[in-house]
Amino acid sequence: MDTDLMTLSDLQDDALIRLVQNRDEAAFAELMSRHTPKIWGIIVTKSRQHRDAEEILMNVWMAVWENIEGLRKIDSFRTWLRRVTLNACRRYYSSHRRSRDVILQSHEELFEYIDRTAPSRYRETQLHQDAREAVEHLPQRVRSIARLYYLESWNVNDIADQLNIAIGTVKTRLVEIRKILRKEFSVELQQGNVMQVESVKTQKRGNYFEGYLPKGALARFGKGYIFNFAYSPDGTRLAVGSTIGIWFYDTQTDEEINLLKGHSYYVSGVVFSPNGKTLASFSSWSDHTIRIWDAVTGESKGVLTGHTDEIYCLVFSPDGKMLASGSKDNTLRLWNAMTGEQNMTLDGHKNQVKTLAFNPDGSTLASGGSDEVIRIWNVSTGDLLLTFAAHANTIDSLMYSPDGKMLASHGGDNNVCLWDAYTGEFLRLFKSNAKEIKSIDLSKDGSTLAGVDNGNTLHLWNTRSGEKLQTIRWNQKFGSVQFSPDGKTFACDDDSKGTVFLFDTNSGYLIHEFKIDGKRERVNYYRFSPDGKTLAASNGFEIYFWNVNTAEHIKTITGYSEVVGAIEYSPNGNTVASVDGSVRVWDVKTQKLLKTIAPESSIRSISYSPDGEPLACGTHDNTILLFDVATWEHVATLEGHTKGLSCVKYSPDGNTLASGSWDNTIRIWNPNSGELLNTLTGHPDGIHDLVFSPNGSTLASCGGEGTIRFWDVVTGKHIRTIDPKSENSIDSVAYSPDGKILACTGDNGADGIRFWDVSTGELLKTIDVDAGAFSVVYSSDGSTFASGGMGELSIWDAKTYDIVKTFTGHIDPVYSVAYSPDGKTLASGCRDSTVILWDLTD
Template identity: 30%
Template sequence: MSFQANGTQNTRTIRPYRKFEGHTRWVNGVIHLPDGKRIMTCSNDGSLRVWNLESGEQIGKNLRDGEHEMNIIALSPDGKKVVSGSKDGTRINVWDARTGKLVTNLDGHTSWVNCLALTADQGTIISGSFDNSIRMWNTTTWEQSAALTEHSGAVDVIAISPNGRIFASASADHTVRLWDLENRQPISSPLQHPKPVNCVSFSTDGKLLATGCCDYNAYTWDNPASQSVLNKFEGHTELVKNVIHLPGGQRVITCSRDGSLRVWNLESGAQIEDDWRDGKSEVYTMALSPDGKKVVSGSQDSSLRLWDTETSKVIIKWMGHTSGVTCVRWNGDGGRVMSGSYDGTARAWDAKSGKTILGPITAGLILYAVTYSPDETMIVTGGYSEMERIKIWDAKTGKPVANLKGPDSRVYCLAWTTDGKKLISGSADGTIRTWNATTWQQNTVLIAHPEDVCDIALSPNDRIIASASSDKTVRLWNLDNGQPINSPIQHARVVTTTSFSTDGKLLVIGCWDKNAYIWDVSATIKEAGLGDLLSDSNVSENTSLHAVPLTTTLFLKAVSSQVQYLIMKR
């Protein structure tokens, strides 16, 4: 049994099955046309093309208006018109979505068009350009109704608020500007950033504005007029690999490719201790002990280090692997640590002596995930090998118990239900698979993402799965029936790790933009009519729908599924 991302049940595993061939240069945009039977693409070869969704064949001739590269394409809210922007510096094209005929050309920009937006009432097209201007167009007369020239750099993104009264523009001039859509006047002063701004988005209730910047940080503005930015944790000079919440609720700790672990004050955002360092090797992964007193980290130099969270000192350094340590996991009582490595082996370590007590277990060419079963009788490894990607081992002897046949690609993440009856895996083929832990047969296949599944997390009551993907989304799944919950949570870049808070209210997400985000998923689940999925999670009724993205590195609990995808993509 399998499910597509839209919830449609299949009788077999469905993979992408249609290829649309014909363009001679990059395809920059694709949209579904309203009849559900056609798609339209735009390309640097200067054409728009319409395709039969079922057969993959091109319908009609190429749509062209000159030979200029097509940079962007958008569908009007009523589905009747397609708007495209080109790199010829002068032109926006409007097309009839049903016939494919050119309706009109909009001339005014003096450089290529970077972004397009259409108001919900169909009355206005808003365009942003490399010429630093924003232009507004009346869709009845096709005349330019306004030219806004306050930006001093290219306008890269336009976003319209949910109520349709305000729009935001993000620019290479390091600012985001807010505009009154009715009178075309700026609202407050520009939102200043340290570098060019690549993305901007309103929350679903319109109260928050999130921006993404070339300084590798994201920002949230709780009131666009007041410019009150939420907390930010700055200091690392390389990609942040992982973050965990330290006991007491007042501190978080991050690890980074810059070779350091850093402790931060949760309220002020200030670094409160000197960097934790022991050498210069990149830190790939870390995990907090069950009692919260120790952190184990894995590094590029093949070592594991055990840290005291109170003294910030290395207690012991463990050597044994012959390549970088990609994943670590504590057992339930904190007496043992499992590790996996680029060297393809897994090892179990005595947490007091640092001695290898099991292994090396040769599990494949590369390991990305390792975990104990809830009863700790088994060890499961996931990674890349020439044969099976998921392997089961006896936790006492290290002898193989079973090989799971299913994913034909790298397995990046593993999770167990708390009752130990189901094992869940996520892999590079975009699937999430559930396995019967008695028979080791595959139960279900969720066609979850069009790209890699980098991490999976289970809600506290084991009824909801969250999956993080390189397709820049996180998706929520009903584990009872394999159906998706609501639409995907969109991000600016690859999403590498995700975890539920211990009370089940929030989902914390780590993104390749070096930032973390917190989403209130309880309200989203309730709005989808699935509030019963939260029944065992102690979820408060007083929750809000909107997502609250935070900057840099803030998670509410230890992320036990490590960021193997980031390591592999280095």
């Protein structure tokens, strides 16, 4: 059944769902647009990484499409969709990365499967990583020599030849490098990546910038997560949109020169004006504002308000005097880029506006979105000049030719088309025979159009004749395509392999492969520098830079990370360990990064032994890794779980280690021998958290099905179950220091904080928290407890349950909170990918 999408937005949910049940794809697109905001919050709080949330959302709607025909009670769609969403979240993290045919049960079986060479191999890997980190933080004038000498083992003569400098100069700079490494990094490197001291200081962090450190905070670790970045037109500055603001870098020195704060949520887009004097930014999520900044001083020049939903696109006019924005609210708006005043709102689209393009002289603006039509507007008067049907489902991109006579587009029907920009007349269709076109780009002279399809094929067409110039088939999953500034080359990325490929436009030959060499081999975003000499690519954690001509890796900007899902103080309080897939160990006093533990499998949870020696790490790869804290050597691997680990906890005496998994089991280990002591079963829907009673005799667990279970640690027997009679999950549990009360949070923070009598299972108290409660922990003396909410932390009086203090400064859910051993500071780990230490003495 075919239905015009222009009328779908007027339909009620029941009518829309019936169309979807009849396999109407346009109706399904409208249903997705309408209900995605309603489930996005659940996905965000359930997901552990930023990219995970996007993949889970896609899985949800795939499940809806596949199963909605069987939905009989249409009026229960919202409840059904919520259940589909929760199941998709659980399945996403329940899927294990490799099959295991054996579940280990005994001491003998366990040690047969322990990788005894792992400690030495792990230490070697860490030494290489630390050596590379030290070299990348050297001044730029000596970095190339250090890379060739220490990381690639070149001799002095070959370095001199390669860099075209005197041998004496190389030797002099090597002496300088050694001095810097000893003084600044306390390391002694040898050729071949060997480092004699493993602790490496990081580059200067953002503590010195206004807004980085919130009120009441003593320190902050991390710079957030990278969404995108933009070069200034002269190439001297780089603006990076992140979870906590916009970072500015000097591209010559690689130093941070500013942090721009103002958006209330993540910065998803940044764009420079043509003259480079102004920067505009926006958030695609709940912020709904555009901000303009002085690109030199960082001063805020204006907050542009008016959009009522997510902003999808933002472009400057060619003269830089005007800004145009498109939104999910079905409007595009024109703004004065100098003052921030809104010039006009252009209505007409019946659905979200996804793409905008000014013509070269800035007199007209083309817009497209999910209502299948392209509209051309006069930006001076706001008059609608042209409307023409273009693509089925959506218009995904629009590009003007340099002379302004032609307009290229591609859309949801996977066609690539060329139109007369003055009349809207269809000129030609660029044929690819592909099921999906992922991306297009137009060369700067307008003569060549490039497209990437889902069949791992690149297409180049002559825009004037429509002739196919090149078809490049490559065994890669290309994501997007981008021409270099001079058009002589073009780049494509394989996101899944962390590689950007550079091709010659005329011949179609591969010139270079640029590989992101880190723990996260992904490409989130990439760009050519304005002069075309450098290619920069980000995986969300770092930005890598390569010389386009030589493919030499020039530098890496670091300091970013994934969602921080867990934090813990060392027993002596000198360090804080945070988990974002890797484990980062921070010195509390110096506020420096001491160590990064980044095994092949993502780490999900950690626990220090009470004596501060072993650190246990639960991984996504079903294993527990034990590290010697003194040397950071990997000393043991505990195997037995059949799905990823969600939590690990040492007992108060350190003689027992408990682990919880998405395989619905809890396992009790002797951490000294590696022996599996017991396997506890009963939770039907994954273990979310574990906590030992203060005397260590009892273990409390909670799970996705919404119950709390108590276990005898010695015998493994189930003691009792607290069942709140709710379908909501329970996500965290904490004992009071006297062992009489158990506190819990659940339902992605929505259930507040509940307190239970441990001996009777009676519900003692429920606190509804406006900001939600995702995590809870008691102070060591039991006088207070702390909870992490949406962007804030609360300190409560444990006797009266009154709030004592609130700290704000994070963005998004605070997934983990931890008191320091002396009770003077509180650490928080957040979805915004940072850790903050808060002062409790004030």
